[in-house]
Amino acid sequence: LLHSLAQAKMSLCVNSHATPLPGASMELVFIDSIEIAPQSLRSKAAYTHQPPASVFERAVKLGEAAGIVSSYLPDYNQPAEHPSSISMSSIPYIDSPSVFAFKISYGSQVLLDSLMRQGKVEVHASVLAQFTPKIVREVSVEIVGQQKPEEIIVLIAHVDEPGANDNASGCGALLEMALTLRRLIASGELPRPARTLNFMWVEEIATVRRWQKSTPRVFDKIKAALVLDMVGEDVVKTGGSFLIEKTPDPSAIWTRPPDEHTEWGQGEVAEADLRGSFLNDLFYAACEARARQTQPPWLIKTNPFEGGSDHVPFVHNGIPAILAWHFTDVYYHTSNDDIDKVSASEMANVAVSVAATALFLANCSETDAVETVRLLSKRAAWRIANETQNNLRSNDSSENRRILQAWLKWYEEAFDSVASLNLGAGGKALAAEIRRAQEGLNRLANER
Structure with missing residues (x-):
């Protein structure tokens, strides 16, 4: 047994179809070094070291493979050093033919490669899956402002990725902020903010886009957005340092020292898209203030705008937004992103800095x-x-x-x-x- 749902939930790729009961056995064909002829993979599984989506056209649409088995891991996941990691992935959705895709670990890749050098290899795949329309359920709570309730400071984390750091850490930190602020306001230790604080647990990127389209007048009243995504990394275990991804400034286009992009890579930003904002330096100052309270001092870094999280739709609509995150995490989007890789103190540092910034923006006097x-x-x-x-x-x-x-x-x-x-x-x-x-x-x- 290479992998099972109980052992590694990420092994099955998004958009995989069910196999016939009780599963299907088929020959495994390594496709990275061969030309694929039409229908040449019918009733077979295509094996690749590449991302499954990148070979889908050749293997499934041309070769008519019944499924794909992929061992791909990005270099930043350091597969040889972490041979049990399986990365999250997907294939394009199609109605027919029914096709599945599995991801396997680097350790399983070594085993399969060895077996295939010895001769023909068969695999047995069993998938129970169905596609049904569902309502997307999200949570949004507000602490309504007492002076300008129509003006909003957004604090947001996405719920639709399965890792402890990505993004249970962001969701948990956001929940603790909301509960703590509610308690402090209810006890009288903090006044109710002048502007509204909106805490949101959402489908990544898509929720904000729906919000903007459905209620643009409300959306236009947002003063700033603070995004929590992978905020709890144990930096020693994961290698991912804390980063503030800035709302777009010129470093997103002209990246010169000391600015540098992460391994995520440069985003698409045009000079005409740049809008000066108070947010980058203000949030950095809040993080610096928190770092002065910690021993050892909390390490803070920044990176130019790159994209890929909930700050994107805010930025695209002219609203300043920062991303509080960690990268490069060797367990990012893998089956090993577990609770033992999370640091409570790191989550607290980010949460305190975000909450302090949100309260400052909500109560900003002259x-x-x-x-x-x-x-x-x-x-x-x-x-x-x-x-x-x-x-x-x-x-x-x-x-x-x-x-x-x-x-x-x-x-x-x-x-x-x-x-x-x-x-x-x-x-x-x-x-x-x-x-x-x-x-x-x-x-x-x-x-x-």
């Missing part, structure tokens, strides 16, 4: 807004100095000017974005601080 502009001004000065140093290492003067101008524009817009947070009356002090920040930024630019 004094708070002024301090936010000052924070952004310091970060802008650092960024301009950093990009000036990067320019010295580049001979493309035209591109250098373009990058510097992009950062100047981004921070000018970031200063302006703070005005939307101010709950205070008047706003003269904030307006004056924004002018000072922008004038200081222009002086820095002229000096360079």
Whole structure:
């Protein structure tokens, strides 16, 4: 028995059909080094080291294979070092013919490869599955704001992946935040926030898209979104460090030191899509404050916008959103993403930072807004100095000017974005601080 549902729930690929009862036995054919002729795999199983979806057209639609067996694991999962890991995967959905796909571990791959070198190999596959329409059930709870209840701060985690870190850790941290804030408000230890806090447990990406389409007027009142996805990694066991994936700034297009992308890879961002925002530096500051309270100090890193989680639809609709996550986790999307890889202290660090940021945004007075502009001004000065140093290492003067101008524009817009947070009356002090920040930024630019 190579794998069973009880042993590894991820072994069966999404969109697999049932096999005839009590299962089906068939020859296993290694397809990575052969040309597949039409119908040449009929009543056989295609074996591959590639992702099952990538061979589906050749193996199933051309060769008419009854099923696929794949041992593929991305390099960042380190298959040789973790030979029992099986990665989550899927195949395209088709009504007919009925076809299944299994993922196997690297250890099983070594065994199968050895057996196939010795001669013909048969496999027996048994799948019980059915496709039925279902209602997507999600949970959304609110702490309604007392001053501007129509304005929303979203805290969100997706429920539709089966790992302990991805994303039970995000769901659990979000639940603890909601319960703790409710208790503190009910006891009088915290005032009810001025803006509404919306806690959401959702289908990844799809829920937010449905929300935007169904109630665009409500969606447009969102001030910011804080996304929790893989927030509990034990960094020693998994190798995944804590990361803040920033709402798109120029580093998403021009990635220069100290910025760097993760192994997830660069997302698609155009210069016209960049909108300066208060959120990146504000959330980073909240995480820094938490790190000063921990021993050893909590390690915080950032990465440019890449995509792939619930922050994407917010960003695409002009709403600032950050992703709190960990990567590269060697157990990411594998059968070994279990509770023993989760760190309670890491979850607490992320949850405290997210909750503090959400409360700050929900209660931002004019004094708070002024301090936010000052924070952004310091970060802008650092960024301009950093990009000036990067320019010295580049001979493309035209591109250098373009990058510097992009950062100047981004921070000018970031200063302006703070005005939307101010709950205070008047706003003269904030307006004056924004002018000072922008004038200081222009002086820095002229000096360079």
